[in-house]
Amino acid sequence: MRLALSLLPWLLAGCVGSQPPAPLPAPAPQPLRAAESTPPTRAVASEPLAVERPVADPPRAPEPRVFSQPLAARSETRAAVLLYHAFNRGAQPLSVRAKDFDAQLAWLSDHGVEIVSVTELIDFLEGKRALPARVAVISIDDGLISVYTQAWPILKARRVRFSLGIPTGMLEDPKNAPVMTWDQVREMVASGLCEIASHGHMHRRLVNLSGKRQWEELELSRDLITERIGTPPVAYYYPLGAYDPPSADAVKKAGYRAAFRATGAPIAAGSGSHFWLPRVSIFHGESAGVLSHYYGAKFMGQVRYRESHDPGVGSR
Secondary structure, eight states: OHHHHHHHHHHHTSOOOOSOOOOOOOOOOOOOOOOSSOOOOOOOSOOOOOOOOOOSSOOOOOOOOOOSSOBOOGGGOEEEEEEEOEESSTTOTTEEOHHHHHHHHHHHHHTTOEEOOHHHHHHHHTTSOOOBSEEEEEEEESOBHHIIIIIHHHHHHHTOOEEEEEOHHHHHSTTOTTBOOHHHHHHHHHTTSEEEEEOOSSOOOOTTOOHHHHHIIIIIHHHHHHHHHSSOOSEEEOGGGOOOHHHHHHHHHTTOSEEEOOSOOOBOTTSSOTTSBOOEEOOTTOOTTHHHHHTSHHHHTTSOOOGGGOHHHHHO
C-alpha cells in the first residue's frame, strides 16, 4: 500500500494538455528495424561529468513505408502526439478506460489520421521523410503495468505503432510492483510496433537539475534502455512535463534527436525547436469524440508552417 501511494504522485503529476478534439484501416506496419549493430554502451556506474555526446545511433535514411493515407506537402502536414499514462485504474485523472482507448484508436482509423512512430515523426521534422496531412503518435508514459495488461492487447490487435516513455529506475527496482518488467517491454518491442523513449531514470524534473542527478536522468536512462532493449532511444519525454531552455540544451547534448513536453498543441514542420515539442494529454472519461477537437481546424490552426525554420527545405 505504501508503494502504491508513493507512485501515485508521479502518476497524477503527469502533464496537462489543452482542451479537448476521425481514419481507414491501416495496413499492417512493417516492423521498426533495430540497430544493425548494438552500439557500445557507456558505463552505468557513476558518471556525473557533463559531456556533449553524439547520438549513439546516427540516423539512417528512413525505411520506405506504405501509408494508408496519401503523402502531403510538408507545409500541409499536422501532427498531434497523444499522451497516455494508465488504463483501467479507476477514476484517476490520468487513467483512461481501455474501451475508450480502443474507441479512440478506431476514431483515428475511421477519420483518415495516420498513426506513425515517434521516429517517423522526427524523421519528418528533420526533412528526411514525407507524411500524410493528419498524423498521430501514440505515446504512453511511466511504464505502468496497466499498459501491458490493458493497452497492449488492444494495440497488438489493431497493429498500432506506439511509443513507451520509460523511467528506467522504476523498472530496475523489482519492488516497484505497479510497473512493467523489462521482459514485458522487450516483448512489445519485438512485435515491431513499440518504440522506447527515455522518461528519465527516477522521473525527476530536469529543471534546475545538475551533476550526477541530471546525468542519471539523461545519460544513465539512455544507457540502460540501450542495454536492456538493444537500441538507444531517440526521444526524451520530460518527466512531469517540466522543461526550460537549459533542460532542452542538456537533452540535446546527451545525444537525443528530440524531446517532448506536455503542453497541448499540434506540430508542424518548422513550427519550433525539436527539443520542446508538444504532446496532448488524454484524460479519464474522455470519449473518442475528444479527438474531433484535436483534429479540428481550430486546434490544428494553432501552428503554422514556417519554411525559414524547416530543416527539410535545405535537405531537398
